[in-house]
Amino acid sequence: MARLPLIAGNWKMNLNHLEAIALTQKIAFSLPEKYFAKVEVAVLPPFISIRSVQTLVDGDKLLIKYGAQDLSPHDSGAYTGDVSGAQLAKLGCTYVVVGHSERREYHHEDDELVNRKVKAALKHGLTPILCVGEKLEVREVNGHLAHCNTQLIAGLKGLKAEQAAKVVIAYEPVWAIGTGKVATPSDAQEVCASIRSTLADKYGQEVADTVRVLYGGSVKSGSIADLVKQPDIDGGLVGGASLDGDEFAKLCALAAGGPLP
Numbered sequence: 001m002a003r004l005p006l007i008a009g010n011w012k013m014n015l016n017h018l019e020a021i022a023l024t025q026k027i028a029f030s031l032p033e034k035y036f037a038k039v040e041v042a043v044l045p046p047f048i049s050i051r052s053v054q055t056l057v058d059g060d061k062l063l064i065k066y067g068a069q070d071l072s073p074h075d076s077g078a079y080t081g082d083v084s085g086a087q088l089a090k091l092g093c094t095y096v097v098v099g100h101s102e103r104r105e106y107h108h109e110d111d112e113l114v115n116r117k118v119k120a121a122l123k124h125g126l127t128p129i130l131c132v133g134e135k136l137e138v139r140e141v142n143g144h145l146a147h148c149n150t151q152l153i154a155g156l157k158g159l160k161a162e163q164a165a166k167v168v169i170a171y172e173p174v175w176a177i178g179t180g181k182v183a184t185p186s187d188a189q190e191v192c193a194s195i196r197s198t199l200a201d202k203y204g205q206e207v208a209d210t211v212r213v214l215y216g217g218s219v220k221s222g223s224i225a226d227l228v229k230q231p232d233i234d235g236g237l238v239g240g241a242s243l244d245g246d247e248f249a250k251l252c253a254l255a256a257g258g259p260l261p
Ligand SMILES: O=C(CO)COP(=O)(O)O
Pocket: 010, 100, 172, 176, 177, 178, 179, 180, 216, 217, 218, 219, 237, 238, 239, 240, 241
């Protein structure tokens, strides 16, 4: 079954809302509409810029999707500083990143919390992008497949097959994030194939064939084409390279199979 590639730009804690508007406009200007039939493009700004991006996307009928980098496991209430799935859904978000390694590391998010966030996202009609990935010391002892599959199973715990089918998985090896050290296409493929096979074991082949598995970690326009050529890599979760409109548009065009705009 053909899966539409997804390129999602995780802006992390970068750009103010004016810069967010400028970057979204730049991407829309640089990537002609015909590409959107072959690649889904999403931007994931900080919470403070989602409303600005929404206004632009709605006003100009842009084909770019957008979403958030995190959400609360709760629906509403006394959770100072948190943002709920209901609030994100109201802003027209399509995607929400869950379990990014930076949240696991700096906010001590464990698999149990990540699982609750996946469920909260689905409850509010958002598509979670569930991140899994090993640190360097785990890869060095060849523990990467077991590690990623453990995070995967824990993140999806309690989901029915039809819910699991709606989730996007992102394999992001921690050693590749922001380091310029992109995984080789075959290393990334090995993990993404293993993730798909775990999905098949747990939820059946149809779910495994439906779920998009992305690679993330120092993806650039120079590396995306060879990554998406791999049978089990369905796009990229892009950090640094998503902050440059020309570079991101180029990357999306290459994921669509080209030609460059
Ligand atoms: O963490 C990432 C995306 O979520 C990857 O970041 P970089 O592309 O900057 O390595």
